Amino acid sequence: MSSPPVFGKVIMSQLQDNFGRRFHYLRMSVTDVCNFKCGYCLPDGYHPNGKPSFLTLSEIEQLVGAFAEVGTQKIRVTGGEPTLRKDFTDIIRLIADNDQVNTIATTTNGYRLEEHAQEWYDAGLRRINVSVDSLDPRMFYQITGENKFDKVMRGIDAALEAGFERVKINAVLLKDLNDKDLPRFLHWIKSTPIDLRFIELMETGLGRDYFQAHHLAGESIKQRLIAEGWQLDQSDVDDGPAKNFSHPDYQGRIGLIMPYAQNFCATCNRLRVSATGKLHLCLFTEQGVDLRDLLQAETQRAELVERLHAQLRLKKETHFLHQGFTGVTQHLASIGG
Template identity: 35%
Template sequence: MLKQQAVLHDSFGRRHDYIRISVTDKCNLRCVYCMPEEGLPFFPDERVLSCAEIIQMVKNFARMGIKKVRLTGGEPLMRSDIIEIIKGISAITEIDDISMTTNGLALPKMAKRLYQAGLNRLNISLDTFDKKRYKEITRGGNLDRLLKGIDTASQLPFKKIKINTVIINGQNDHEIADFLKYTFDHDVNLRFIEFMPIQQDERWKKQYRGLDAIFNACQTNHWIYEPIRLDGNGPSENYKIGGAKGSFGLIHPISCNFCESCNRLRITADGYIKSCLYWDDEENIRAAIFDFDSFREKIQHALAIKPKNHEMALLNQEQVKNKKPTWRHMSQIGG
């Protein structure tokens, strides 16, 4: 049992009990909203946090009131020691929820091992049901393999499986009704996510599609939906269509500010803490991982400078004084 410290709060009074840790910047896909078409040079292995550093870091966070951990990437299942990492975090009694965001391609072989290691929940990316379009959006992915991974994971008693769907104007927005139909027969929470301009030029505005289209699809098909509450720390507004096994959620980083209830900090694979995914503010905490007092000081500083909101929807970013958008692509932040 670790010696518990005071719960973390930022300068706006938001309580933080949730940490997102990118365990690698490597990925076997190059999704259009996450990475440039030519790919990115990946960090050398020595630049990435080790298994021991990640586990000790979570122990530090647990002493500061963190209860929930999400492992992200890149693609976290590309780490050969991911099972060891999950087991190490699972052994920390103060942590009561461990989740992972994955592209799902390795789940046919790894889902059972992940569950047995202590993983509680999964978020799996699925942006289209069309094989050709999936290959285009992911720049090379195999849709059959992904769907098999979702089915494999669904046979295991995970607390919840969520499907992450980024709506892209002109690419998959015509499939909204198909995604909603998917919840009829699958006990998942399918979350529609607005396209975010992380390391995107002005073309992102043409790719953006507001999530009012989801409600329009329900009305067109005469589907009656009601708001519901789901356990967890996600920013989604959740709904359920009458008679459906699953549910759907909406995440509005652009059209509706979801920052007011933000309770998360992000750790990059190379050991930097980001209090907001959009801005450039970050601090290297790697050297402090095995010195708790120094570590706590760095985390408190990150909370002190955490902004009230990301303002990424501003038409003119120059309106934001003394800040600039992050240099990192989404795959280097962990979402």
Template identity: 35%
Template sequence: MALRDSFGRVATDLRISLTDRCNLRCTYCMPADGLAWLPGAEMLTDAEVVRLARIAVTRLGVNEIRLTGGEPTVRPGLVDLVAQLAMLRPRVQLSMTTNGTSLARFAAALRVAGLDRVNVSLDTLRADRYLAMTHRDRLADVCAGLAAAATAGLAPVKVNAVLLRDVNDDEAPSLLRWCLERGYALRFIEQMPLDPQHSWDRGVMVTGAEILARLRSEFTVTALPGRGSAPAELFAVDDGPGTVGVIGSVTAPFCAACDRVRLTADGQLRSCLFADTETNLRTPMRAGADDADLAHLWAAAVRGKRAGHGVNGPDFAQPSRPMSAIGG
């Protein structure tokens, strides 16, 4: 059974949020004093995460799993959970999105457990800006974590950067140069309306076109073909081999090629990052539903996926959950 929607798209990439908690307070993601976290009893256990992942892989055709949060490294037992997911057959591509603050401690063990690669969030190379943007003085830890990931073989090491107007948008060229020098693959992401305060301002968002203009002030940046279902449009830098990616989620949506589906930390299935509905898998699973029942619920949820996220439509409304509770 494939996870096919009514528009012919097939979901093969599962994003699993392991927690809504985070040890940073990025200004575009959550308030400085944090959020009300999900109650522990509502969170999926390790066994439940593995069971749902196994259903996705063996019954529904999922071949890639990305672990997200919140910040996944704050979940106890992460390394063992990764090891269990890496044992699923057929073997999936297993990656993790992290803020990198604890990666120096975990990178080697995660690689041994079976993690293939990491995406690390890093929006600035200036310690003062990092503190202002995250409310934590952890830039040195993130840089150490990136180096540890590369040493451990979690390749390619990808860096995700969000630029905010008049905050860090002048750093586009310096971020790219820094990543190229270290062999990291940089991806710029347009800021999306997923903040809990619902204060997203299109005027503050730095567009993909603006990002490319900033990069072209110092580099030759040439579009590469063959994007497929990848969210990032790739560009060769100075004729290669280095590349940079731009994810224009707002100004250049890639919904028509989307192959992703998301499972929240409390067991809710979301067919789109911006979905206004969820399918509860936790409750029927705990009530005794068998694997076939859960697979049918999953497939039905994906069949109802909308054609696009609707961010640019006149009736768009932000999801009730913020990004930290959905999982990227």
């Protein structure tokens, strides 16, 4: 058997930190622009900080190539709202051309999904998460600032018809807002084969008051599901920190993401790169490390890989959210959520 290729002093091996966690999942932001005004993320809407300069197709190709060589098998294209990029389909097609990437996913507010679901599927997109924080159109409008509930729901139908292997719905748990929606969500997934994911609200630098007013612990939802006969599924390598539940009477599943739960970070398997090319080892805690200077040519691949390995040795064991530390993240759209 031949030895793995060596570039400089680095063997092209899977990214791993000092705590034995391996990272095969990249969340790659392609824009921080968003056309929604969700209260927990961009309550005042998107305001550019100067003229944005997001990763180009060429830089994305170099980034994807480097991460694929160090074991990345799943790439999720994020934002902001990633589908606002005019070359979004080209980005998906570019990633699909890399045989080492097994799964291409995106997270979207669903604004362009109705018209483009089939096009994106044909380009290679296979998994899609759509943010739907309420099934009540009035509450949807209150949370998102956009009266687009019916359009988003038609987009979800289009995704199911296009043949996506997994359609997930993301809903941020919000006390005194959508916390009464659980029966509606359960009724929906009883006969609809989607994964519903409830995400516990996380505090960010600009969202302290919102967090204090609307934080709802995911543990309360977990205990309610168990009481109603839902069973915890065996963890899959793609699940990361999510806890997934299934019920014999329901076609859909429920996932809980509870960042304040004990040992939440123990199964971390993902890294993030911002739309301006900064590597983030965690959604919180640090400023990010610039990679863009090494995304200009394939001849820089060895140095880029070496920088990735070096940074992984600096990753902390936890995000420290449970200690009230929110790090430098001002809002989730800035590095892809």
